[in-house]
Amino acid sequence: MAAKKEVINPKAIIHQRFGDKAHYNIEEIQEFSSNGCPGLSITQKGPCLYRCCLQLPDFSVVSEVFKRKKDAMQSAAEKALEKLTDPPVENPSDQLVSRLSYLFSNEFYATCHPLSGHFRAALHREGDLKGFVPISLMPIYDSKISNLCKSIKPEVELKPFEVTSLIMEASGRLPDSVFGSKEHSSLKRVTPYPPEVLQSVEISCEEETYVKAIRVPYLVNKSVDSLTIDVSSNKYYMDAIAKELGVSDASRIMLSRGIGKASSETRLYFCDPKSCELDLVKEDGQREGLLNTRASYLCGQDIYGDAILATIGYLWKSYDLFHEDVSSRTYYRLLLNKIPTGIYKLSREAIFAAKLPLNFGTRSNWRGMFPRDILSTFCRQHHLPEPVFTSKTTSKSEESFKSEVKIFSKDRNLILHCHPSESYKKQSDAIQNSSIKLLSWLNDYFMKVNTNGNNGDIVFYPDHISNDLLTQIKESCEQMLGFDGGNCEYRIEGEESEITPTTGCLVCVGYCVWLVNGEEREVIEKNEEFEFELGSEAVIPDLETVTGQMSVGQSGHFTTKLTSRELTFVGNGDPERVSGLLASGECALEYCVTLLRVTEPLEDRMEKALFSPSLSKQRVLYAVQHIRESCATFLVDFGCGSGSLLDSLLDYPTSLERIVGVDISIKALARAAKTLHSKLSNGCIVPVQSSRIKSALLLDGSITTFDSRVYGCDIGTCLEVIEHMSEDQATTFGHVVLSSFFPKILIVSTPNYEYNPILQKSTPQSQEEEEDKNPTKPCKFRNFDHKFEWTRDQFQVWASELAKKHNYSVEYSGVGGVEGVEPGFASQIAVFRRVRDLPEGGEMKDVPYNVVWDWKSSNE
Missing domain, CATH: 3.30.160.20 (Double Stranded RNA Binding Domain)
Incomplete structure (x- = not known):
């Protein structure tokens, strides 16, 4: 077996010439997302990048910026070789000639530059094309060629086909070293490479290699399909792509920019519209009907005719050709x-x-x-x-x-x-x-x-x-993304446990998704552990609905309509198997999800760690006390969310006969409807209470907007809601509810900001909170969604001004903590009481809210 030859890259050549006299200095650069845009005041760090300064006895050079230190060093070495080979020139046209001279030199041929791989592969081409390198490749794989062409003719940025004439013109000034073929739009070295240069990079063994690619037809009614390309080491893969596209040789082929990651070799290959015989050419030169919209959108360039998506190319680190299979899954993921x-x-x-x-x-x-x-x-x-x-x-x-x-x-x-x-x-x-x-x-x-x-x-x-x-x-x-789920039928299996999720909890599930056609099925996605915050709409609605109804250890099963065929191919299933199922008839998606664990929101964890019963339960008990004392029969919960307060109130015997919840989240109201319907229809835990409730209504609307259906209630509650608004909206709510709704009693609770230091010491802090911990900074809010949290003085000023303006009295209390002991209650409460009779006008039919759920007792 032949010994593996050492790669002669630019750095190795510099070492041969200068030895220890060549010094490489690596500079680490932090990339920012501002990109130098004017008016930018906030920047965000990106990945670390590297630049290399190469110091030689007579001069120094600085590389471009790269993600890897090795690439920066190779770039610096390449620039040094260019400077050693090229005479100093200023004119871009002269620089382009100088650059071509270097590209066809012995030194460049022996490097690991991506373009040098094409020079070596071109020597394996057959017949008259042997040694010819397509010009279309040069600006793609050599940034200096590309930049010089843009300097000479800026419009090539939008018309990349025009670089061919610029490079061909420059090659004409090198008659002794470079030969240009206008017919084939290619360049070739005039004199053969020396045997020692050829031997240094010869292929040790020839192997047959094939790579899968995707054909993207320009006709939109044709689907993308797969093909196989011969990229064996004794052939030139660009000629194989040309054959697949129906043209004579690689000089007719254009390449798009890399697609996906910055360093990706995934590209679209397509025919040069100027050099190819394409039909349907209009008078203005445009190809009517031949624009490949899918391929053009994928790479951001105008592409005409069919295109091939493939991952093939030469890299800095090896003489070997790099290649990876491209499947329909790759295409649709892009x-x-x-x-x-x-x-x-x-x-x-x-x-x-x-x-x-x-x-x-x-x-x-x-x-x-x-x-x-x-x-x-x-x-x-x-x-x-x-x-x-x-x-x-x-x-x-x-x-x-x-x-x-x-x-x-x-x-x-x-x-x-x-x-x-x-x-x-x-x-x-x-x-x-x-x-x-x-x-x-x-x-x-x-x-x-x-x-x-x-x-x-x-x-x-x-x-x-x-x-x-x-x-x-x-x-x-x-x-x-044509379909995102909807109302679904589901079944839940397994015994119930005491741990159930609520809105705001971080839940962890395991799930599996099958593509189903009758009795046949194929797994297209599977996740052993998948976390999301319940209620944040971070998953499809069906999955969130089912998860919210389970307890830890249970499994839920549901079926949805099929998403688009294209999205289905993005999954992990067997592409051929998936294609077969899709082609054989109507398919659906079947889900199985298991609830593995539940983590309560930080605010709830802090409250439970410090208070027993929890603050939320203490707030319910506070409301129950005032309902009993007032003999209230009609209650409205402003900002009811998923109905936790209304649900909890049903566990206690009160005088309530009619309850109404108002919120702006339809999904939260839907969850509230399911919970309340289950209790009210099946009988409450407290028999006395279940016999009293005659009607329950859930309304979708803003609590800063009046609706006559909740006019003049006996008692209104707004517990831990106003802090989720802006301060201006909280004030608007106060004016609207006291001047238009006219509740006999209104209970408003909100966090006491002064109590936060005690709460936040009650539970271990997350890594993020530890990083933000700074004694000189004010305390954090209890919940990420809080727009403000007031001190006792701020809350009382707000409530007193509202009460005075709208002829209400107000008293202050709270839950959590001890009255009169600093820093007050954890949740501060204001109780407004109407001091005048209910004004006339409550019968007006102003009903902007939408009914989400309307329940009436069977006795009614």
Whole structure:
């Protein structure tokens, strides 16, 4: 067996010439997402990058920036070799000639430069094409060639086909070393390489090698299909691709930029429309009907005719050809990665379970790629500049932040401007929440073609972006994400346990998804442990609904409609098996999910660790006491959420006959309806109470908007709700409820900010909280979704002003802690009492709320 030859790369050549006199100095560079954009005040660290300075006796050179230290050193060595070989020139045209001279030199042939691999492979071409290197490859694999061509003729940035004439013209100035063939758009070295140079890089053994690729037809009614390409070491793989595309040789083939990761060798190969005989050419030179919209969208370049998606190429680190199989799964994952929710799904490796949440929670509860990173990835995938973030402190408090984000076109024209009104305690939370708001808008816009482009927080400038791009994104979104679940029938197996999840809990499940056609089935996704926050809409609705009904150890089974064929191929199943099932008839998706464990929200854990009974139960008991004392029969819970208070009240005997819950979350109300219906229809735990309740109503609407159906209630509750609004919205709620709803009694509770230090010492802190721990900083809020938390003085000023203005009395109390002992109660409570008769006008039919659930006792 022949001994393995040492790779003669640029660094090795420099060592042969200079030995210990060559000094490499590596500089670590931190990449930031600002990208030098003007007006950017917030930056975010990216991965570490490296730059190398090579010091030689007579001069020094500095490399480009790379992800690996080795690549930076090789780049510096290559630049040094260029400087040793090339005479100093300034004119870009002269520099291009000099660069071509170096590329066809003995030194370059023996390097591990990606383009040198094509020079060596070209010597295996047959007949008259032997030694000819296609010009189309040169700007793709050599950045210096590309940059020089752009300097000479800037329009080649948008018209890459025009680099051929520039390179051919430069080669004409090297008649003794380079021969150019206009017929084949290729270049060849005039004199043969010396035997010692050829021997240093000769292939030790010849092997037959085949790689799988994907054909993307330009006709949209044709589906993508797989093919096999011969990339054996004694052939030139570019000629094999040319044959598959129906042209004579590799000189007719163009390459797209890398698709996917920055260092990816996954590219689209397609015919040069100028050099190929393509039909249907219009008078203006455009190819009518031959634009390959799928391929063009995938790489961000105009591609005509059929294209081949393959992962093949030469790398810096080896003489051997690098190659990987490309399947339909690869193709559809690349498409999915261009959609915001698709980027999130892929980051979680949960295509059929995950869904981009509508809101950003704490970093400890968020799973998958962070919103800001998703937005940056979306911009990069569509070849747009990095998003520009600005943040500022609010006028009310120097400790609260608002963040804006802007997206620009390639020409620096503003496309999208997101300026949320919400403020956050942490600057990073403000940035993440502005990102998720913009991502949610993008999903809605591209999924709903007729959706209005603007809303209160987002301004869209469609004239500043290509209509073709908008159309392609919309088509891709509809193709990949056409179905997101809905109401489903499910069954739950296993014995119930005492541990059940509630909204805000972090749950961990194991699940499996099958593609089902009759009796046949194929596993297309499986996850042994998958975490998400219940109620955050981080998974498809069906999965969240089923998980919310289980206890730890139980399993749930449900079936949904089939997602698009394209999304199905993204899964992990056997592609041939999946294709067979899809082709044989109507398919569905079958899910099996097991609840493994439940972690309560930090706020609940802190309260339970310090209080027994818990604060939430103490608040219920406080409400029950006032219901009994007032003999209230009509109760309204403002901001009822998933109905935890209403559900708990049913466990106690009271005078209540009519209960109403109001909230803006339809999904939370749906969960409340299921819980209340189960209790009220089957009989409550307390028989006396179950016989009294005559009606229950759940309404979807904002508690800052009046609805006559909840006018004049005996008692209204708003427990731990107002802190989830902005301070202005909390004040608006106070004015509306006391001036329009006129409850006889209103109970409002909210966290006492002064009690937070005690609560936060009651439980072990997460890593994120430990990092943020700083004695000079104020205490954190109890929940990531709290927009504010008031001290006792702030709360009492708010309540006193409302009571005085609307002719109510108010008294202050609380639960958790001891009255009169600092720092007061953990939950502070204000009880408003109406001091005048109920005004007339309560019968008006102002009913903006939507009915979600309406229950009446069978006795009624």
